[in-house]
Amino acid sequence: AQSVTQPDIHITVSEGASLELRCNYSYGATPYLFWYVQSPGQGLQLLLKYFSGDTLVQGIKGFEAEFKRSQSSFNLRKPSVHWSDAAEYFCAVLPLTGGGNKLTFGTGTQLKVEL
């Protein structure tokens, strides 16, 4: 079955430390890949996306993600976390075929930043 897995439900890092959030997908063919961030009570904001080409993609707010086909992974990274990065992060996929904009989301990773 097609699925998206975010193995870490909660992550706590110190401000200034590096961050890596994991995402694995299980699909027949490599789908389009996205990372979204959600602050409490708010909608989702797109951080970055991968469709094809360079496997290291740059996003907003200093985030980047690396697509690894062999591992079916699309991990999100940030070299130095700021307190304002505390939020919930969602990995999402969109199948290449089938048409439409039906996103499938992972369960999310709640990021806490210690000052």
Place this chain on the structure above:
Amino acid sequence: KAGVTQTPRYLIKTRGQQVTLSCSPISGHRSVSWYQQTPGQGLQFLFEYFSETQRNKGNFPGRFSGRQFSNSRSEMNVSTLELGDSALYLCASSLDQGIGDTEAFFGQGTRLTVV
């Protein structure tokens, strides 16, 4: 450019009632998708409308329905509300030019509480 607007932001309804939520997409966007977000089930796709036609549908009961108007604005309706329908309902709009590179922009959501 105005973002995706969802109204109302908050709603309290009684079991058995029905409710209608509204979503105004970004100007020029023809695709509107709806998602339900709950602590237990996470983000789940409800349905997508494109040019006034339902293009994709998630695994929700028939009590959940939607429509899209000629100006791309969309409404979703939930009839015979149950306690379990309490959730944050998110709307997303996409330009969707059919060339693959697509991106969903989310509204801030409508928080529905069923009592």
